[in-house]
Amino acid sequence: MMRRYSIIPLVLLAGCTVGPHDLTNPVPTPPAQVPGTIAPVSGAAQQLVAGPAVVPNWWQGFGSAKLDALVAQALAHNNDLAAAEANLRQAQELARAASGGTGPQVDANYQAQRTRISKALSGPLADQNDYLYTLHTAQLTVAYPLDLFGAGRNKVRSARAAADVAAHRLHAAQATAVANLVLAVIQHAALQAQIAATQAAIRDNRDLVDLLEKRRKLGDIGEADVGAQQTALATIEATLPPLLRQAQHQAGLIATLTGQAPGTAGDLPTLAELQLPASLPVALPADIVAARPDVRAAEAQVRGAAADVGSAIAVRLPSITLSGNAGGSATKFLDMFQDGNPFFSIVGGITQPIFHAGQLKHQQRAAEAALEEAKAQYRATALQAFLDVDDAIAGLRTDAEALDAAARADAAASRTLAMTRRQVELGALGTLQLLNASSAASQASVQLVQAKSARLADSVALYLASGSTPADLQSAGR
Template sequence: MTAKLTYRSLILTAGCLAIAGCTVGPNYRQPSYPTPSAYRGADNSSVTSAASLADEKWAQVFAEPELQTLIRTALTNNYDLRIAAQHVLEQQAQVQITRAQQFPQITGGGTGIGASIPPVAGANIGSPLAFGSFNLGASWIPDFWGLYRRQTEAARAQLLAQTWAQRAVQLSLVQQVATAYLELRALDRQIEITRQTLNVRQDSVKLTETLERGGSAPLSDVRQAEQLLYTASSQLPQLEQQVQQQENALSYLLGANPGPVAHTDPNALTPPPQDVPTGIPSKLLARRPDIQQAEQTLIEANAQIGVARAQFFPQLSITASAGLGGNEFSNLFDISGKTIYGIGSLTQPIFEGGKLRGQLRLAKETEKEMVLSYQRAIAGAFRDVSNALIALNKQRAFREQQEKLVFAAQDATRLARVRYQGGAAAYLEVLTTDSTLYAAQLNLVGAQQGEALALVQLYSALGGGWE
């Protein structure tokens, strides 16, 4: 009875000490950062509105059915996103492993030794069992100083960091698929313009050849017309190469082998709406996955300071065991054969050559680095939003001017051809105006693509696309 009371008293005392224990190390406090009152490049209407483009689901922002299908496929099959999901599952298991250190470890087992001995000199052995035992053991290191609690806190922060990393991959994936699709549609439009230009220039070659045979135009006009024709025809294989390579890049994002991808939607390069809402800058810190990931990494580093501090304090280890034994099956579980014992040990670091202080210093310096990384992530987010807003506004102005240039170049080309056919101008004027028109048309497609991509970049910079 005395041994039983001593065992219970030991466990009760250790439990009370563990409950009364403290958690050493600093508690996390979010670092301050000077948040701007408005995004640079935003319209006045965007500043005053709390609504944000990032509040909308990606299917609402990218309304093209083809693009929606591609994004859904990528979100299901993309390898990077699936790997990021596995990282989350792995870290969930790691949290479980780390947290288990806070609890007692209980083991059970038994032994048996038996022998069958033939009769010797008329002596018979009643049982072949010579010895048997059954025992339960328990060991526990009470977390007085919060060592295991801080390790669990760090592991949970890693889990949240991996979760936010997965969301960052998803956001980036939506952006990459939308960007690749818009680039494909721009290439399609450039091929269409090139083929239309080829048809016109083929007609010009036929016209100059007819005039040259009739003596109304020199051979140089034919050569200049051929020069225009071959300039356009040489562009076509390069554009087709870019299309097929871009299809392969998009197929990779979809988790598929290289192959053709649907890209025929005529509204893909439609100008985005004006006065896109951007919301309040302070909300960006809670929405951007990369900022949240950086903060969780900072929380982990902060918890590691507590882990390093706890190493300076004594650690108590408690081990207890109880068992039953006997030399026959009949008395194996007899209570009179019980054994109970408990062992407690206390260890205190005295000299480790500066290892513990070095670990604490390393943890503190790492935490300072993570503060800077967190602040850098915030600064980069505000830069991304500002750049996207500036691009959206300037690309719109660029596209509007390019439309005017194309209109002027079309009319100039028409007038030059009329003047040439009437004998009032040399073919050099047709060559110059036609080249200007072709370049202006391709530049207009680039402007339309840039404006559409600016909206994609703004949506991603604001933290949309992962919810």
Template sequence: MRLLPLTLIVALSGCAVGPEYQRPQLPLPEHFDATPGTELHLGTLPWRQFFLDPQLQQLIDKALQDNLSLEQARSRLVAAREQTTVTDAALYPEFSLGLNAERDSESGLTNSDPEISDTFNLDGMMSWEIDLWGANRRRSEASYAQRLSSEQQLNLSTLSLISDVASRYYEWLDIEQRYRISEETARLRLEEVKLAKLRKQNGMISGLEVRQAEVEYQSARTTLPELDFDRHQKQNQLKRLLGSYELQTQYQLPQGLSALGVPQALEIGVPSDLLSQRPDVAIAEQQLIAANASLGVAEAALLPNFTISGKYGFESNTLSDVLDSEGVTWSLVGGLTQPLFNAGKLNAQKRIAAETLKQAQLAYRDTVLTAYTEVSDALAGVRRAQTAMEAQQELVNASQEYVRLARLRYKNGVATSLDLMDAQRQLFSAQLALSQLQRDQLLAHISLYRALGGGLSG
């Protein structure tokens, strides 16, 4: 019979009030709108296999090592792991050791022979809140979910950083490419100015046509200062991502964005893959798990609370005898507390926890829906960028042929300088637009890669 209370306590401590977590069933479609290919699964493809430019890989490596925001996320993860230890400590008894000394003097007004006495105590103490209803286990569950959420937050920060570095790099290359196009166009138009002046000297054209050639030359030159500013701005954005005041390496930039590339045959998987691949979806689910566990904590607060505390030690009038077996003292105390009246506070806390759980459920559903639509939008962006770039490339090819024929007719005196200038102007605009569309195609692939949660392994 003496074991019955202990057996009952152990049995009760094996249960935990509150709902057990189950992942919400979501009506996800079976497939995305389209799949570019079937060879590589984009959502699990390591970033080194997606970003193939060695210089871009160097930049990403540097950013992963030195980015300041990423370092903050790592620090938050360390703190979250330690917080799990703090929370889990409530599941176990606490033990402490105390040594106390006291000197006491009696009053001379109430004692004819006042004495001074010394008391020394050496005590080992134990206290334990029996987790009858699983409140501490629910707290541990919530804390662990927050830890996993911090891990996924680090993953999200890593994915964002990789994508941002690649995006700024491609934008920088686009600016450099347009700068080279503008320089080359200005150089060619300067030759046209020299030719126009020579033809005027020979009486073949008027001064008006010379001025027109000069206008076209200066128009090409005016693009250079703005592009130079944009170039420095993109470099500074990269420096910030790299956590550095300077780009420590002189990068040999490729001659064109067309020289870069990403894997062309890609498999995007099915929508349900987003639940395991996207860090933001994982974060939303861990927040949901934590909210679910917190509801159990709120429900347990309405039930009786049972604590055990004990003390075992020695007491003596002299320090030298403090460990004498005759001075042994001990106590064992058990307490049961049942909330009776708290002006509705505990019930309100339970209702708050229930609403918080409802909000977390809605946030999880919204995050998954957002993830799905982002992938769908990214797929549409890839298709649009590819189609637009192919059409623009055809326009550049046609414009180049137009310039060639116009120059030939101009030299033979069949066409006017206006015809040649119009052809050159159209080619210049088409080349600048093609560079931007090449950049947009690369950025669209990054958006798809990011939307699928890829890039977390090197």
């Protein structure tokens, strides 16, 4: 009876796991964003709707089949996503390997040994053939570390937390890849619109140069007036090549984001083909934290760091290992398990670290410091998520106001240029007023394009900041 109950303390100890268990890590939360309507006079209205942070297939809200096709291609062929998926598989396999390390280890072994012994070690009456023999040995070895204080279990928890981090980072990579692609498409469309506006301004300024050249020939104006307009024309022409270069870069970026070589992006959406999403999510701070993959990855890192602390503590405590082996050995293969040839052994050992020159203590302190770092990084990541949402909503509101101002400025500048040009044709105004009106019209046209694209980009930023990512994107294409 005593032998039966003597194992109870070991069983109880085997269920004990040392290390921090309370991982509460409060984060200051901002007040919830207030739903409402963003309705500029010069653009489409958008509703800020209270609800879940995650919006499935949010890019479809831009109403472009071309954009949808590009996103599907990126989810299927983006190389960063392929690398993140491979990293996730690696982390998952390492977690399974760590779990396997806590169980019994069973190994089978067979060995054949051909030996010739010295005649001096053999009896004088031994046969000549007895000097040379073969020894066959087969055995089965079992080893089992008793995880008294959770060293193995904590290693498994740490590995599983690392796999969770890799999974959330994959989701973040998916969200970022889609957002970067949509932003690149918007930027490319905006650049194409700016190129079109610049080309129109160049044509207008060339017409003005021709007009002033005619007036110079009539003697109404001098060479300086024509030269001033030619300078203005050259200045506008100089702005076109950088725009063309940027547009080509964006097209190449779109191709690489979809896993293709630059120059193969194909037909891309124009700014007119991209509509503003009619509604945008306004989630509670708790929902944002729960949805953001970077925040969830930071949370998993805290769990992994806590498990590492437990492992560091357990290393300083006693450890018990049970092992045994059984087999047979004979000079003939078929006789290994005959008569007295079988053998076995059972070994139990306990180890208690006594002196390691402070190594184990400092490893524990290092793990505890890593846990504090992980907690701080989690709080910083959560606060950054709140800031991203706040910035995106502020951008939507202010860019709507900027769009109204840009639309009014563009309309006024266009009217002013038309009237000034007419008065110049009639000889009522000089070239200075014409130069000013032409420059103002060109700048107003570019600012209007930028204001329109900014609202589109801010919509992408809010989707990304709210956490519209992972599972929804996977079902859409990868």
